[in-house]
Amino acid sequence: DARVTQTPRHKVTEMGQEVTMRCQPILGHNTVFWYRQTMMQGLELLAYFRNRAPLDDSGMPKDRFSAEMPDATLATLKIQPSEPRDSAVYFCASGAFGQGQYFGPGTRLLVL
């Protein structure tokens, strides 16, 4: 049963620390998305890649967030330095042409 995996599932850190979240997309999916979900804002698209190339990262605060896809099996989202307002659930999703997007279990981040 193919699924998107994310690590870590939970992260508690202090303001100013670096946070790295990882995602393994479903094998064969060529599009990878990073979302953030909060009670106030709902699901927001942060960045997405197709065939490992970044297509749009306009949803990300560029000064502190960065997203990369070093190979087809790994996508990363990094926050440096982290702030309390970054506390949220971060989802990775993958998809392919003509298919839906499938979400990973999420990383629940709390920045103190």
Added chain:
Amino acid sequence: EDKVVQSPLSLVVHEGDTVTLNCSYEVTNFRSLLWYKQEKKAPTFLFMLTSSGIEKKSGRLSSILDKKELFSILNITATQTGDSAVYLCAVGTGTASKLTFGTGTRLQVTL
């Protein structure tokens, strides 16, 4: 700016009732409309719709898209308590089907 609006915001029904959830959209370069179910975890994919008037069905759930009037509905018949969740509508645009999500409809099914 792309916009997806869902209604109602929340709904409480009795087990066995039939419910209809609505999703309307205003986007450029429409590709697809997707429905997700979210309980206390990640959104779970339900349907993807790309053509008007063709119903997609999975068990007690069904959905249809009207590209002329720019809306979709999700029907759940004979609801069960396990259907309690937030139902999210998302519209895919552009060549990579970037998704814009609605705020969701919170459905509670009571005994």
